[in-house]
Amino acid sequence: MDLYTEADTDRDEFWARQARRLSWASSWSNVLDWSAAPVARWFVGGRLNVAYNCVDRHVEAGLGSRVAIHWEGESGESRAITYAELQREVSRAANGLASLGLVAGDRVAIQLPMIPEAVVAMLACARLGLVHSVVFGGFSPAALRSRIEDAAARVLITADGQFRRGGAVPMKPGADEAVAGTSVEHVVVVRRTGSSVDWSERDLWWHDLVDAQSDTHVPESFDAEHPLFILYTSGTTGRPKGILHTSGGYLTQAAYTHSVVFDLRPESDVYWCTADVGWVTGHSYIVYGPLANGATQVIYEGTPDTPHQGRHFEIIQKYGVTIYYTAPTLIRTFMKWGADIPAAYDLSSLRVLGSVGEPINPEAWLWYSEHIGAGRCPIVDTWWQTETGAMMISPLPGAETKPGSAQRALPGIGASIVDDSGVPVGPGETGYLVLDKPWPSMLRGIWGDPERFRETYWSRFSGFYFAGDGAKYDSDGDIWLLGRVDDVMNVSGHRISTTEVESALVSHPSVAEAAVVGAADETTGQGIVAFVILRGGADGAVEELRNHVAKEIGPIAKPRQVLVVPELPKTRSGKIMRRLLRDVAENRAVGDTTTLADSSVMELIAKGLA
Template sequence: MSTTETGHAQQDSYEPSEEFVAQANAGKELFDAADADRDAFWAEQANRLHWHEPFTQVLDWSDAPVAKWFVGGKLNVAYNCVDRHVLDGHGDQVAIHWEGDPGDSRDLTYNDLLAEVSRAANTFTDLGLEAGDRVAIYMPMVPEAIIAMLACARLGLTHSVVFAGFSPTALRSRVDDAEARLVITTDGQWRRGKSAPLKEAVDEALYANGDVPHSVEHVLVVRRTEIEIPWTEGRDLWWHDTVAKASPEHACTAFDAEHPLFILYTSGTTGKPKGIIHTTGGYLTQTAYTHHYVFDHKPGKDVYWCTADIGWVTGHSYIVYGPLANRATQVVYEGTPNSPDEHRHWNIVEKYKVSIYYTAPTLVRTFMKWGHTIPGAHDLSSIRLLGSVGEPINPEAWRWYRKYIGADKAPIVDTWWQTETGAIMMSPLPGVTATKPGAAMGPLPGISAKVVDENGKDVTRGDTEANGYLVLDQPWPSMLRGIWGDSERYKATYWEKYAEQGWYFAGDGAKIDTDGAYWVLGRVDDVMNVSGHRISTAEVESALVGHRKVAEAAVVGATDDTTGQGIVAFVILKGSAGEVDSDALVKELKAEVAREISPIARPREIHVVPELPKTRSGKIMRRLLRDVAEGRELGDTSTLVDPSVFEAIRASK
């Protein structure tokens, strides 16, 4: 047991219930099978899919660090996600319960999805697109975005989904890098009940750089908000004039397991974005495998909801490809958690009887800030499993999530993975693993990871001072196959640090406790060096959020003449905190961090702020907070939900 700041005893570990274990998809035998014969294990997972032509070799690692998985095999991703379910007699099952921001809704069955994907595929073919061409998708969370992705997969077109919150400049750089021939977008998008233009941003992107030519031949536009938009005759096409009128019949062809499925750009802090390449057979194998076992998904019984956006890898893997390959019925929501009010998510859970709910720690902490009476006003009894994704979840938020959303019984799968890994790499298995609040627990069956020091030596288990680097020491099916057009950057970015050992360096710090549980500490560039001591921002944030009055915290290292770096924290208080003496609270919080971690970790400054700068995917932009802490001009704020938060943050300093 452990003790909270208020003195209440808490569980350190949560065993799966007997009831959950009895019906779980995964048992300990999954680990045994993977340990006994790794290749045979992955072959078995691959054969959960439909292969038009069987593979002859599980893994070819002779050209490391570029892998070839399921060599010789051919399959079609869209066939696996849609056609085969219809052919198996499940065409009337709902694939997507779509909920629009203004309150409109629409259900698509697998029959509907097959017809729509076929129409889109026929239209793309009519536009002259051929396998290997690239298509940019710049859309909000509407069904047509998922249909467009699947239609690309059906034709062997490599899609590049660009988050609809990105600027025209960001869109143009991605279009140019991938040399996209088609851009698919909407006239506008709904946000908090109001329409905002989107097609306009496409025009701005394509007309940017003066007369510099680009690769785009057509812009296909879905009518969503009916706002007036600029139009270029001959280039621009309405979805309802083309796709909606195309034939709903389309015979798909199979593609090699290594055919590029998509490019997804990671937004680096500076310089050219990295176009991460994912291929077909290995990616679909691991996303389907992880969705089935990590979420304990039961086709035709569960209603699954991943709250991510398709502009991020979580939306690719756990809204589109993994769930649909497993014949999921899922919720797709266009809007924000507090539009028209803070009850929106729980209204949706009640309406569709959501049983599996997968979201980000930042959103959990936002729910905490709003207070437990909001979810408490709803019937959430349908929820049987909760998931967390995006960054390490602090123990306090983990416990709140379990107690108030999971009725103190739903297991939480705290998943660690990256754009580059393609699918979940570490997570508890809900019917097998005793979970610890805040820990990713360990690699999934078939995945191999280590925590090592600078020189590649294993870090001692249970040594709280011995934080190390998280590396993957064996290839995995959904691994990235490179950076688009830049193989040298791929090798330098991910493989150079431990080139001698042939390990992939994840860029994250981690430690392993005495029980063998992995604790991911966040990006190593989010590790501060204070007087020679390496201190993780995630650890300090966790200590701050452990205080009864704090809802959320962000910590950065700022240059310090004495210590090298000083710790600067920004905290948001809970709605229930009431009036507070800021000076007294700051003293309390500094003492709490010193007690929880070490006096070395005591923050130099703590600022109480009304909000933190976040992207629309929910990530806190610590890079911009570092700019504030060091008194610099702000970097690019185009991806933020609300750039004006910095006025309030600066006012607090």
């Protein structure tokens, strides 16, 4: 019986079998309680410790000498950390955090570069039942602060700095700005670059807190629904949403999907996911999924073009990487750099390639297959979200694949494409992607805002989770993702709301009004294009505005273009018609303007940009 048939025959038993791949301190009474929908309870009454499942049980199984992490720094420094060493490091860190008076349920914010301490900190939190909130290292102090305040974090773990493009970039000054006047009692600082930092009574060096601790720690088990982490994602209202994930169901699906989608062979594979732990891909497919499966993986701190454009291929060759999981944005960048670069390295160890973060265009898929996979590696094009917690739609290795299509829901997952009325569409038809059955790693809510959770995800279609993406079936019934249908842009696989960028622009003293759209970009998937109206007497310092957004939100949100316009196209109710601005940004003929309060506005915009 294959996995699809097994899941269709008895879905609860299918997920119970996946959960039994983990180690549970006590079993569950029910696989799923959906009585309080849309809030699910999975593996009801079961108890486990997530960090024990990711580390200790592999050591107890005699795999302590297996390398868990091959860490590679941008400059070429490296560390190999075995599961036994990881167990000792996580235990020390857990003892250190416990010594600060933290108790299960407390929140810990983490903003670190891609260094082993980031993984250790996350696992130490999971070990103690602390709820971690990891913030991407490139986010600004204001973005970090908003997340700290929303979660009421008691501790921030950060670093003095990080290495990026061959230089040291400070992090501690931004952390100091972010925590001022917040709930944070302690700032724990990893010494990474050795740069001098300002120091206060709340600051502690990681090595002073952790290194002297005992390297043994007995983990406590927690309920399957105990909160594991909050991860903030952009929302259409501009205020980031704290997506809450719990322990048992999340770890079950992260481990299951990591195993089956990549055809994982933990005794021989070397796996590399190129994401950052600040995003959900890093949570599920760098930390929790691979480590729960006892995998050996590569973690890289640095950029793909430092010190040269062959850096990723050099790392694949060095470690004999067999599974490579990356984003279409990076694949398109490799294409731009040229096929001669990967051709200069031995990539023969690769056997499975993965794509994540956005729909991959067929041209990039074919280039990836030919020039990275030598035409012999299956490509698993995975669709999922921060909210889903783990992969939902993807072909399995060995299946006949189609360039650019995620194809079908994974075994145990229910997905459908519906029209405006929530009625399933047929082959060849386009509609909205929905999830029609609960799944173990589903979000359990938006932190502190249950009404927003229901309104955002469950109000559009009765009984269905609305993913916010458009999709279509082809004539074979395979799924093709078409991207976002709301006002959240997908830039290099990172979700950024138009409202957040607009708010940052309007905070500049020269900007009276702003509208932002995501325009097609052959490298990043979507590029941010901003249309701004300047205040009377202000000059059009476009570069200053781009840098202002980068400072307010982070470099990932820096607009590709800022266009100064005399007016914005609005309906009679005052709603900005972004689709018309998208037409301008993508150099298309402007569509229907009949619903505008003043249709001559588009002519003014065209003249102003001519």
